[in-house]
Amino acid sequence: MGRLDGKVALITGTGGGQGRVAALRFASEGARVYGCDINGAAHEETCQLVRDAGFAMSGGRGSVDLGDPEQARAWVEAGVAEFGRLDILYNNASACRFGGVAELSIEDWHFTIRNELDLMFFTTKYAWNHLAVQGGVVINISSVAAWGGSQIAGISAHAAAKGAVVSFTRQLAVEGVKHKIRAVSISPGFIATPGTTEFLKNPDIRKALLDGVLMERPGESHEVVSTALFVASDEASFITGTDIVVDGGLLAT
DSSP: OOTTTTOEEEEEOTTSHHHHHHHHHHHHTTOEEEEEOSSHHHHHHHHHHHHHTTOOEEEOSSOOOTTSHHHHHHHHHHHHHHHSOOOEEEEOOOOOOOBOTTTOOHHHHHHHHIIIIIHHHHHHHHHHHHHTTTOEEEEEEOOGGGTOOOSSSOBHHHHHHHHHHHHHHHHHHHHHGGGTEEEEEEEEOSEEOTTTHHHHHSHHHHHHHTTTOTTSSOEEHHHHHHHHHHHHSGGGTTOOSEEEEESTTGGGO
16 A cells, blocks of 8 residues: 555656656555656656556656646646546756856846746646645745855855745645645755766765765755655645755755
8 A cells, every 4th residue: 555545646847857756656655647847758758667667657748848837737737637636736847047146147037937936836826726626735846045055056046936935835835724735845955866967976066065965975866755755645744834854964054
């Protein structure tokens, strides 16, 4: 018996990294998973991996740009239509651009807000009434950037967006309680993913990125996903409106 038996989970950004791990893990725990990614081919690879493992997963074919409200609405509605209900919305997808305040272009600022905050609002907006039918949970992936600045990279847009995700989640919890909807954000620290592999190969960059991390290593995708799995399960039934930091002790220093 899985921890998510009978539940339907919509997971964004399932083309790789944490999203792919989440799709596989949630499906293995009994959830029927509906995913999407801006990289449609990578999303299809994940669907096949889940099916090959003997579990249920589907999702819209081709690229889905959740920063477009109509595409976000259509994706949510298609997932609910396929599985008949919605229990978990796992907002994992994001994309950002970095640069110091003086150098960051207006275009890069708007790109980051669109692809780290707007898309989360769109999916949540269109999923809300479906979640309210029987209650459910919204899981929003934020970042330790919501809680502190960086001396390594210009993260003003990223920090602003992820800080807003934490605040947005709190408001969702307030509005959701009467519908039996819980809302929790998760703030990972530096996580080893296919997208960060090149940084980790450079000893100097690796040292700088892990400066202050008590465990002296990057996190792994499964460590973030395990946290999300707990939040999504009935074991976390008294947890809402909070942010859970998964950072190897970075914010403790």
